[in-house]
Amino acid sequence: MFFKSKLNCLLFLAASIAASTTTVAEEGYWPDGKTYCVTLTYDDGIPSQIAHALPQLKAAKMKGTFFCPGGVTYRWSQEDLDQIRDEGHELAGHTINHPCARKNDWVKPGNASEDYDDARMAKELDENLANLISNGVQSELATFAYPCGNTSIGEDKHSYVPLVKERFFAARGTQFGIEIPSQGDTDLFEVKTVAGHERDLAYQLDQVTNAREKQGWLVIMFHGVGGDHLAISADDHKEILRFLQNDDSVWVTTFQEAAAWVKSKPVATKTTAPAAADYGE
Numbered sequence: 188m189f190f191k192s193k194l195n196c197l198l199f200l201a202a203s204i205a206a207s208t209t210t211v212a213e214e215g216y217w218p219d220g221k222t223y224c225v226t227l228t229y230d231d232g233i234p235s236q237i238a239h240a241l242p243q244l245k246a247a248k249m250k251g252t253f254f255c256p257g258g259v260t261y262r263w264s265q266e267d268l269d270q271i272r273d274e275g276h277e278l279a280g281h282t283i284n285h286p287c288a289r290k291n292d293w294v295k296p297g298n299a300s301e302d303y304d305d306a307r308m309a310k311e312l313d314e315n316l317a318n319l320i321s322n323g324v325q326s327e328l329a330t331f332a333y334p335c336g337n338t339s340i341g342e343d344k345h346s347y348v349p350l351v352k353e354r355f356f357a358a359r360g361t362q363f364g365i366e367i368p369s370q371g372d373t374d375l376f377e378v379k380t381v382a383g384h385e386r387d388l389a390y391q392l393d394q395v396t397n398a399r400e401k402q403g404w405l406v407i408m409f410h411g412v413g414g415d416h417l418a419i420s421a422d423d424h425k426e427i428l429r430f431l432q433n434d435d436s437v438w439v440t441t442f443q444e445a446a447a448w449v450k451s452k453p454v455a456t457k458t459t460a461p462a463a464a465d466y467g468e
């Protein structure tokens with residue numbers, strides 16, 4: 188008798204554990220039953236994004252994140268910025284002068300990342316943030332992308348990630364990869380990405396499928412769309428949106444909203460930034 192009730196008790200315990208495990212697995216990581224997340228990002232404030240990306244995003248009812256350098260490299264008009272904001276997209280930081288390593292032959296003398304010290308970068312980030320705030324961005328939610336994915340400044344190449352952390356909510360790097368935030372090791376100040384202009388459409392859709400299989404967060408980094416530098420064709424861009432539109436399991440959202448979700452989940456995040464890869468702009 189004692190043996191039998193003990194056995195029943197164990198069976199009940201085993202069933203309870205199985206049930207709770209199933210519940211956690213069914214709940215998943217992403218909101219509203221979505222199984223993975225894709226963020227569409229557009230760098231450098233370039234005209235083809237206005238001409239091609241915006242109408243395609245509008246037709247697909249999707250929101251993107253536009254990392255736009257302010258100041259002298261601004262290539263958008265105020266009307267362009269107003270349109271991006273009014274259509275519900277995220278305007279985000281990318282410095283003022285877009286400092287990249289001196290080894291790039293297009294970097295203007297004096298504006299290489301090696302030419303910066305903390306004070307100069309801090310001033311530039313403050314100006315960048317002020318531009319965003321004047322364009323309707325909530326200061327505590329502003330996000331950032333490191334120009335060229337380069338997280339270091341000065342001849343000694345020291346990190347300026349701490350300056351970004353003091354001012355921004357989250358930041359995208361250019362290290363290749365798909366984040367799996369449920370594993371708790373996503374660094375929200377150097378979120379990995381996949382470059383949208385690389386190889387062909389099949390490769391891009393493979394990245395999306397890969398993110399779905401891993402239940403991860405794919406951040407696609409576009410530059411030109413149907414024109415300008417590092418471009419994807421307008422047709423291929425449209426196909427990526429169509430693929431996402433036809434997948435009920437994906438949450439397509441801005442960098443800020445995805446980062447806020449990841450931040451809100453009770454898993455530890457790394458705070459140290461690994462060395463930056465040097466790809467994309």
Ligand SMILES: [Zn+2]
Nearest residue numbers: 230231334468
């Ligand atoms: Zn850039």
